[in-house]
Amino acid sequence: MNRVLSNKKTILIFVLPAFVFFSLIIILPILYSGYLSTIEWNGYSEKIFVGLENFKNLFADFPKGFTLGVKNSFLLAILSVFVQIPLSLILALVISKGIKGEGFFRTVYFIPVIISTTVIGQLWLKIYQPKYGVLNYLLAQLGLENLQNSWLASAETALACTFFVIVWQYVGYHMLLLYSSIKSIPKSLLEAAKVDGATNTQIARHITIPLIAPMIKVCVTFALIGSLKTFDLIYVLTKGGPIHSTEVPTTIMYRVLLTENNYGLGSAMAIFIIIECLIFTILIQKGFKAESYTY
């Protein structure tokens, strides 16, 4: 077997099919987008080469609101990393302790991940609905009518309401990843700690969390990248409105590409998002490198 695998020709043959698919489906479109981002083209007209003009426009806040969109996506990234992941971690730590109904809670928290995003969007639309929505109804029942709001229709609340749903939806996903990672820690380690008289918090802080650091890294990467390229829930809930308050780069890209037919500028945004994601991935890899434990 070793002889087969050390043969370069064999390696080439085994790798080739996947490599071809990968190139066709991922590398080529990215390269093509890169090419499109340097031209001005509406889909029908002559393609005019404009160099980096499209990128210059992006940084000069054209189309209007692009800078705000980028800021919004950063805000979401911060929320995901500093609210969503800690929340998932706490949940994972609690239910992995073998509490009663462990399986039940695990399933319940994971349900939002299974449900289609569009369905989740529709559900939350009904919750935020100003007239018959659950949220306003509950507030009325509690006698808090003055807190009632047209949640998704006013520029002040729409962003927070949308981000809340996005953060909420993936809590279960990260929880499951962390939970499975915690479960793979050998029982003997935890038992030894207990025998030595460590409290639950001490165990979590000094044993569990350091040991699942690689998984936390994966979660942070997913959460960060996912936030930077989030699209579906925002599109369903607000379409970037009202008056662009919930816009993120992807929703702007969608509009510029598909309703304004500006392929050059749209592709420039796509490239921008790719580069942004790459930079953050590299930063996370570097940031987490120092810690590596084994059991």
Added chain:
Amino acid sequence: MGGFNKKTSKIVTLLLCFVLMLGVVGCGQSKDDNNPSSPSTSNDATNNDTSNGTSEEEKVTLEVWHLWTTESDGNAVSFNKALDEYRADHPNVTVNIDATENEAYKTKIKTAISANEAPDVFFTWGAGFAQPFVDADKVAKITDYLPDDALANLNMASANNFTYDDGLYGLPFISWVGILYCNQEMFDDVGAKVPDTYDELMTAIEAFNAKGIVPITVGAKDAWNAMFFQNVATIRTAGTDLSTEALKKNESYDQQVFVDGAQMVLDMVEAGAFDPSALGFTYDEAKIALLNGECPMIYQGSWLASEIQNPELSLVSNKVVAKNFPGLTGGEYNKQFLGGAIDGLMVSNTSKNKEVAAEFVAYITERMAKESFLQGAGIPAWTIDSTGETVDPLVQQIVDLASESEGYVVAWDTFLSGADVSTHLDLVQELFAQTITAEEFAKKMQEVNE
């Protein structure tokens, strides 16, 4: 026990697969004709068909794309009826229909045209939407392929949205007009008069607000709904001619009359004409508020009439009266309308049978003009003979209103193209959110023209 479970789960999985397949097969779009009543044209041509002259003997296949996927839709019914007649009249022509839902259609047709894969005949909107197609020379000038008398019945004024550089590139079948639908019963309940003037409208808004009823329902999340109000208010202050000239970039928006139009919208928002959450509602949600008698007024296209009158969809059938948007006291543009003929069919420049395709377009649009009108979908763009046909009373009201029309301007989002559309829609939404003043609105609209 375990064996049983395994078996059950296998059966369940199989069943699920079956259901999934049913879904995929059932929901897939019908490639073929969707009216089984018309037997696929028998190609053993009975050569006695002389009425259609010229090259009728050879067998021809036409690819036709449109967006009428809902079979109960007024235009879908009329298209299928016209298609049946066409197939009976032209046994040598095989027509293949491909229908795609509205939003997806927009992307699909743009992509196909840019890739030179457009079908022989396709549905399109005129004015700004088709402008890039014509600019890129992808559409055939239809008059080059039609006999001179083919368009005798067409109202050339309705065809202005399909005229580019003085050439006619497509044919419309109906026009729509913007109508203020008013629920008479609700007006009677609060003792208000159905408004003919802007002042009466403001009085009615006050009367409804006093009873805690939202006066006008609008789905401003779909920005074009909000845009209708600004467009029609501007017709009242600036008139259709000046509006059209500004849209063509020949006139400036930065004039008092355009400021006044925007100010009318702001005044209505200020007076509580709309739900404070209007920016969070879609067109469908807003429409339902009228159909179930929750809100007394909606300003929408004439296409809504058939839904209002359909007792299966609406609780207010025969309770609604149609009005033009209220006029200004002493205003000279009070009989002008928002609307026009913007739906139409075009022939692709890549088609191999342009004569047949052009004849098909003329044949279908002329018949659809009548049928769509009878379905209540709009005002015919061709001169039709509707004697002896029963017309719905609400549709008749709209026709009567439109027959007195002194001018039209089509919705601005169809006239403008590309990024200008987004800019315009954004600005209108900002009016609704009261984040800009009327002067700023006019100034920023003018930036589009510069």
